[in-house]
Amino acid sequence: MKVLDSSAAIELILATPRGQRVAAVFRDPATAIAAPELLITETLQVLRRLMRSGALTESEAQVAIANLRDLDVIYYGHGSLIDRVWELRDNMSAYDATFTSLAEHLGATLVTADARLSNAPGSSAEVVLIR
Numbered sequence: 001m002k003v004l005d006s007s008a009a010i011e012l013i014l015a016t017p018r019g020q021r022v023a024a025v026f027r028d029p030a031t032a033i034a035a036p037e038l039l040i041t042e043t044l045q046v047l048r049r050l051m052r053s054g055a056l057t058e059s060e061a062q063v064a065i066a067n068l069r070d071l072d073v074i075y076y077g078h079g080s081l082i083d084r085v086w087e088l089r090d091n092m093s094a095y096d097a098t099f100t101s102l103a104e105h106l107g108a109t110l111v112t113a114d115a116r117l118s119n120a121p122g123s124s125a126e127v128v129l130i131r
Contacts, residue, residue: 001032003103004073006042007113008130013043013067018113021130025111033073034106036098043068076102091122100125
């Protein structure tokens with residue numbers, strides 16, 4: 001099992017060259033994809049920002065949203081992660097800590113395109129940085 005974070009998900013659903021490298025990490029059908037429900041909200045916010053800046057058209061955003069819906073992700077709530085997210089507060093944002101804590105909780109690898117997150121101290125999760 002691998003945990004997909006928002007930075008990697010954006011690349012994946014926009015089908016960028018980096019997104020192709022994210023897809024390669026999940027190519028094995030035996031590898032389950034997990035994420036906190038936060039993935040949906042964060043990803044939609046990024047799409048909104050890209051549209052408002054003119055970097056993405058409405059049509060491109062709709063394709064990305066369809067791609068997000070089509071991801072075979074097992075979504076997890078945040079309730080059981082509260083204490084660990086708080087413990088990581090000095091090392092990363094609560095948003096990043098949510099993905100990191102889920103990876104720790106599941107004993108899974110965190111897949112990210114965020115170099116800062118991949119280098120954050122304090123986590124026992126294995127992290128794969130997609131460049």
